Amino acid sequence: MKRVILIVLDSLGVGELPDAEKFGDKGSHTLDHVWKANGGLNIPNLKKMGFGNIQGVKNLGKEEKVIGAFGKSMEKSIGKDTVTGHWEIAGVILEKPLNTYPDGFSEEIINEFMKKTGVKGVLGNKVASGTAIIEELGEEQLRTGYPIVYTSADSVFQIAAHEEAIGLENLYKMCEVAREMLVGDKCVGRVIARPFVGTKAENFKRTSNRKDYALDPFGKTMLEYIEESGKRTAAVGKIEDIYNGKGITDAVHIKGNMDGVDKTLEYMDSIDEGLIFTNLVDFDMLYGHRNDPEGYGKAIEDFDSRLEEIYSKLRDEDILIVTADHGCDPTMPGTDHSREYIPILVYGKNVKPGVNIGIRESFTDIGKTILDYLDIKNYANGESFKDLII
Numbered sequence: 001m002k003r004v005i006l007i008v009l010d011s012l013g014v015g016e017l018p019d020a021e022k023f024g025d026k027g028s029h030t031l032d033h034v035w036k037a038n039g040g041l042n043i044p045n046l047k048k049m050g051f052g053n054i055q056g057v058k059n060l061g062k063e064e065k066v067i068g069a070f071g072k073s074m075e076k077s078i079g080k081d082t083v084t085g086h087w088e089i090a091g092v093i094l095e096k097p098l099n100t101y102p103d104g105f106s107e108e109i110i111n112e113f114m115k116k117t118g119v120k121g122v123l124g125n126k127v128a129s130g131t132a133i134i135e136e137l138g139e140e141q142l143r144t145g146y147p148i149v150y151t152s153a154d155s156v157f158q159i160a161a162h163e164e165a166i167g168l169e170n171l172y173k174m175c176e177v178a179r180e181m182l183v184g185d186k187c188v189g190r191v192i193a194r195p196f197v198g199t200k201a202e203n204f205k206r207t208s209n210r211k212d213y214a215l216d217p218f219g220k221t222m223l224e225y226i227e228e229s230g231k232r233t234a235a236v237g238k239i240e241d242i243y244n245g246k247g248i249t250d251a252v253h254i255k256g257n258m259d260g261v262d263k264t265l266e267y268m269d270s271i272d273e274g275l276i277f278t279n280l281v282d283f284d285m286l287y288g289h290r291n292d293p294e295g296y297g298k299a300i301e302d303f304d305s306r307l308e309e310i311y312s313k314l315r316d317e318d319i320l321i322v323t324a325d326h327g328c329d330p331t332m333p334g335t336d337h338s339r340e341y342i343p344i345l346v347y348g349k350n351v352k353p354g355v356n357i358g359i360r361e362s363f364t365d366i367g368k369t370i371l372d373y374l375d376i377k378n379y380a381n382g383e384s385f386k387d388l389i390i
Contacts, residue, residue: 049322
């Protein structure tokens with residue numbers, strides 16, 4: 001019985017794409033620049049998988065005896081956000097990017113939101129860190145009752161409110177209104193409820209009652225093909241939200257990268273056939289967007305230190321794929337994602353060692369290969385590289 005363990009190291013790009021300049025990302029290279037900022041990284045397991053052998057990765061040095069297959073992929077979709085990258089991995093290419101709002105939401109959107117929710121005003125309406133904005137505006141939110149609306153580099157409309165003062169149900173209703181509004185030309189990938197508690201800026205704290213209102217992918221994904229075949233699809237981290245639950249049979253949310261690895265290992269103990277799909281978001285959320293290359297480097301090392309545990313649970317017909325969804329170079333100006341190649345590292349007892357799968361034309365090749373490996377008939381986008389590696 002075959003299993004694929006697919007782990008996305010969120011934002012760990014491996015160099016600018018040919019069109020990066022159009023996105024303001026010329027010169028970006030998340031991996032090389034994090035390596036350089038740290039004076040090197042202690043990542044022996046990723047190196048053995050071929051991380052330093054990928055074309056365009058300069059700082060790591062090449063490994064003579066690579067244990068698996070390696071390469072990188074271009075992104076065919078027009079975008080550089082989480083949803084776009086993950087959807088493409090699973091077979092859905094976006095010809096038009098999901099909207100992002102680097103200058104905040106338009107007056108038209110805010111006025112429509114106020115009219116349909118009945119609120120008399122909103123606070124924020126800008127790109128912000130979720131913890132920073134409740135520290136900045138939480139007291140005013142309590143005083144006025146106005147919700148805090150903010151966004152990020154991703155295609156998101158986030159609403160923060162004190163869950164005791166406004167009430168969770170009221171917050172969720174506002175999000176439902178926003179989700180119904182933000183489609184078509186105003187489309188965003190996710191609307192997110194961000195409740196918090198506390199009495200003043202110094203002790204405000206976000207609660208676990210976050211709720212995501214996503215979109216169904218704009219096409220059939222590998223997850224749906226796998227589910228329809230009767231196999232299981234386990235989602236670890238924000239995978240369930242990214243695909244709006246479509247094609248997912250099991251799901252668990254996590255509290256950081258190491259918890260994500262723990263949950264992946266638990267699914268490896270309990271699932272006998274299908275896909276375990278994990279997103280580790282700390283690289284992006286805690287370090288990329290916060291321009292912290294040292295923290296980013298430590299997070300890569302921490303993940304590397306857990307790889308042998310993952311290897312130990314791989315069965316004879318399992319394959320492990322380690323990849324990313326976009327870049328987020330913490331050494332570049334600004335805090336936005338970067339338009340980069342993503343790495344593809346594949347390991348398993350049946351995987352030919354030292355195979356260079358080259359530069360793939362689309363992230364969809366990953367999903368296509370997974371379906372091919374699991375022997376699932378499909379009409380998904382992409383070109384399988386199974387025959388190169390098995």
